[in-house]
Amino acid sequence: MTRLLKWGLVGGVFLYLYLPIAILVVNSFNSSKYGHVWKGFSLKWYTKLWANEALMQAFSNSLLIATLAASAATLIGTLMAIALYRYAFRGKGLAGGLLFVVMMSPDIVLAITFLVIFIALGIELGFWSLLISHITFCLPFVVVTVYAQLKGFDRYLLEAAQDLGAGEWQGFRHIILPLVRPAVISGWLLSFTLSLDDVIISTFVTGPGFEILPIRVYSMVKVGVSPEVNVLATLLLGLSLALVGIAALIRRTDRPR
Amino acid sequence: MPLRSLLATLCLTLASQGYAAEKVVVYNWAEYIPEGVLEAFTAETGIEVEYSTYDNNETMVAKLQLQGGKGYDVVVPSTYLVSRMRKEGLIQPIDKALLPHYKHLDPALLDKPYDPGNQYSVPYLWGSTAIGVDGSVVDANSIHSWADLWDPKWKGQLLLIDDVREVFHMAYKINGHSTNTQDPAEIEQAYTTLKRLMPNVRVFNADAPREPFLAGDVALGMLWSGEASMAQAENPNIVYVYPDEGAGFWIDNFVIPAGAEHVANAHKFIDFMLRPEVAKQAVEAIGYATPNLSARALLDASLRNDPIIFPPSEVVQAGEFQEDIGDAAMTLMNGYWEQLKSGQ
């Protein structure tokens, strides 16, 4: 009975999460442009997307930025969480407060402040300004997640390791990192998700040479968002599911050994 | 002869290499220029187009302002923003001598108060805000004025555009005032008028007002002309009604920012967009009206005579174009807007 309840809950949540995505997938094959009624099966949006170089370019730029920003934010955020958790230093309270400010400030305020600081520092608007701002707004999410994970652990574990002669780096690599690994992965996933869908901040900090997907999609509202975006969603979903399938397959072939 | 042709080829190669570094940076809505036009421009002139997009007129202005008017060569703001950007020195005069195709433009859409003599702006596409009706639910013949939306029988059913000036436009027109009024008394009167409309609102929408109509969630409300033609293509029951008091009109214009780096190329680009065959494609692909008379003549009769795209001239006469109303009036209106939305 509890088993049934458990899988019912898991299934229910997945249904909730995937229902809108299912609609997008169906509409990517719908020949109607606005997707309110089914007007017949068609692959025209797929061929249109293939020819839409600007949209494809924006898509790959977005994936690049999201991957890099998530990785960097996870690295820096994990170090920050450890610094905040383990060490006493001047400005510690301030650092915590600033992370809170990033999480709490409205996007438009962050967007404008980032742009002003990039202009002041002479950083050219485009790839780097976009990367730095994405890393910054992802940071608090990584720190909160990793910090929570660290909080439950025994401090003495690390101190014992140090007493036994493990250096700080070794302590980090061999003790802390394995302990917080689930939180680090969570932090990366959250950052990747946040970065991939940011519009307001990106609009302000990017330059003309580097366009990312969300800006382009939100900008399409003027002429009607093209179902090509549904196609992109479908392709990304297919790719992710293929990855999951491959991972599961590798596991299965591994098992007999 | 062979030598001369060789020389000519060499010159051309050198010239095109010189051009290869040439570019023009366009800041515009996504897909707001028909497919293939940018490529055709590059193929003909050798000027690369860097196309960047924004999702909100105000965002574009704020960004341009923060960057000191630099970074972009051609931008496409709407009517009232042209006058504001002009006043604030964000854009530079356009040299008509470099625009041989300027002559195709409809004089009726030039020299408007937002930019007298079109010194700073060149119209690209234009459209209107009027009333959308789903004829299968509401009798379209019973709706002919903005005031009809105030009927209490629409309680909780209307769609309004989520924009202060668009919504206030209705009230100004009903009260017999200009949509560009800066008179605090007239603004307050409009607020009182709108207060009575609020119970009828089901949804405010600013991204795609056609969607709630197509989804069957609303059957009556404000609608943009381009959205109306898109909706009609999907559901022929959707009707677009120009209200007696006067519809709202806007023009999207090409302007050149004050700090543009490639001014000559910007002029070439704008002139290219003014060619009748290019302007014609814009109407076909985007569904808004072109101010280009020669292009209009080239259009298929079904588009040329579509009253949603090209309203009759008396409708345009009755309507009004938005201008910049200055910050004092804007602050006042926004204050009332906040009150309307928070139910006060």
Next chain:
Amino acid sequence: MNFRRLAIQLTLTWLTLFVLLPHALVLLTSVLTPDPGQLASYPMTLQAYGRLWDPIYAQAFWQSLWLSACTTLVCLLVGYPFAWSLARTPRVTRALLLFLMMVPFWTNSLIRTYAIKLILGNKGLINTLLQGLGLTDAPIDLLYTPFAVVFGLVYILLPFMVLPLVSAFEKLDPRLLEAARDLGAGPWARFTLVVLPLTLPGVIAGSLIVFLPAMGMFYVADLLGGAKNLLLGNIIKNQFLVVRDWPFGSALSLTLVLLMGLLLWLYARANRHINRRGGLDDSAA
């Protein structure tokens, strides 16, 4: 390079450069005079802060707070048992399920929200289903109601609750539960005395990263709720972009941050107080 120094230096440098400096500018802007042509100019004035007392802003604050609180609560009620179930699956399955949970969020939020509209609308999936089953005659108003807003916010923020919770449950040693059972603790006692206290850091982390961002989110509320209420996010964005009163926008933003900081601080203090009295505080050790 010394690890400790690296971690501390990186933290301080990054945050100073990209958060402290820019926000010092926000603070400065908030005490300047509005001047749309120049964004803001001298002389200095506290006028912007004086305007905060307008009841409209208090109303918007409560509206935002209420929506965020509802969203956080629903995320917690759904996310907690969900995360617990996930954490008890084998490691590989769990990793795959977590990955699958994230995949929907990599599609663009605008088209996802459009899809949610197609579910909740008058002729949407739910209403079609209900009418098909004969449960209702007329469509129920789901879209453009507070229900739709919470539905959409929960959709976007659920993974932010689930991920920290799963990490917390993974850390939970099953032997502790067995020990509790051996000592005669019933299911309820095992939950309240063992599971809940040990996963509390995860609950707090998850609630924080759901609650705080939800305060500033207005786009979902506008699209699904019909933009009929003003949220703080709307007001601040309008001040910057439409009215272009940057000092007032800055003042609003800073006040929001300070107010929320104060709320959190009070919460933490109250919490410490209760813990100390209850003798359950393990962080003091």
